Amino acid sequence: MSIIRYTTPKFTSWSRFDRLSSLRDLFDSAFQLTSTAPGYTEGWVPALDVFEDEEKVSVQVELPGMKKDDFEISLHDDVLTVSGERKAESEQSEGGSFRRERTFGSFSRNITLPSAVKADEVKASYQEGVLTVTLPKAEAAKPRKIQVELN
Amino acid sequence: MSTITETNPAACTTARRLETIVPRVNIHQDEEGYTLKAEMPGVGKEGVEVTVEDGKLKLIGRRKVEETPGRAVYRERSVAEYRRVFDLDPSIDSSKVSAHIEQGLLTVRLLKSEALKPRKITVS
Numbered sequence A: 001m002s003i004i005r006y007t008t009p010k011f012t013s014w015s016r017f018d019r020l021s022s023l024r025d026l027f028d029s030a031f032q033l034t035s036t037a038p039g040y041t042e043g044w045v046p047a048l049d050v051f052e053d054e055e056k057v058s059v060q061v062e063l064p065g066m067k068k069d070d071f072e073i074s075l076h077d078d079v080l081t082v083s084g085e086r087k088a089e090s091e092q093s094e095g096g097s098f099r100r101e102r103t104f105g106s107f108s109r110n111i112t113l114p115s116a117v118k119a120d121e122v123k124a125s126y127q128e129g130v131l132t133v134t135l136p137k138a139e140a141a142k143p144r145k146i147q148v149e150l151n
Numbered sequence B: 001m002s003t004i005t006e007t008n009p010a011a012c013t014t015a016r017r018l019e020t021i022v023p024r025v026n027i028h029q030d031e032e033g034y035t036l037k038a039e040m041p042g043v044g045k046e047g048v049e050v051t052v053e054d055g056k057l058k059l060i061g062r063r064k065v066e067e068t069p070g071r072a073v074y075r076e077r078s079v080a081e082y083r084r085v086f087d088l089d090p091s092i093d094s095s096k097v098s099a100h101i102e103q104g105l106l107t108v109r110l111l112k113s114e115a116l117k118p119r120k121i122t123v124s
Helices: A023-034 B009-013
Strands: A048-052 A056-062 A071-076 A079-086 A096-100 A105-112 A123-127 A130-136 B004-006 B025-029 B033-039 B048-053 B056-061 B071-075 B081-088 B098-102 B105-111
Touching: A048 A105, A056 A079, A071 A123, A071 A130, A079 A130, B033 B056, B033 B081, B048 B098, B048 B105, B056 B105
Parallel strands: none
Antiparallel strands: A048 A056, A048 B071, A056 A130, A071 A079, A079 A105, A096 B025, A123 A130, B004 B081, B025 B033, B033 B105, B048 B056, B056 B081, B098 B105
16 A cells, blocks of 8 residues: 655646636536546547548548548447547646636447448548548449330 | 636626637647637637737637528537637737638637746856
């Protein structure tokens, strides 16, 4: 058993009154009751959109402030997995933090695709904090016009 | 003691309150001043508006209106603009506010007035 000196966490340097000054904080504080360190929750869930047209399926994931190397994109049958890790900024450990709302750590999202895709032609781009994965549809999944002769 | 306090959002966005979302923000302090980082995914340089007026720091981020790549199958992302207002401490020099956005992360640097910075005085 070890004895560790208790230190007041830095993020509580704001007085209680200030922290509850907005409704958002009020809600946040209610949900943070189970979490010991705000901003370091076990993983996070980035918001995403899925679009589809005749040629392709597009997935857009909101991942602000990351680097291209921080992501991993994989495809298993019809399930696309986007995962990665947003590293906590080193500067946070120095000086004081007044407000910590951003989440860091690892995330993973699985998306069941609405149609079969060509796995070897999947492309991804990262712009303005949004990761876009473009998956061209497999020929068999594309809509076809069939000429029916009427007699 | 407060330094950068959030203004009641309702006071500034009454008319469009439902059309805006509050970006997540981290504020960090050092000796020179403060660094504020706000998450605004989907916003480019031309969509950002940072205003310092009457001791308030107003952050607005507008997304580019883009055609969606097909019909939506599943949606979680909002199309609303980001908006948030903070009250600035008088110690912050409003003429020295700088901002930049990179991959949807807006960074605002706020410097303390020269007169208020901690100084070491040599005793002679």
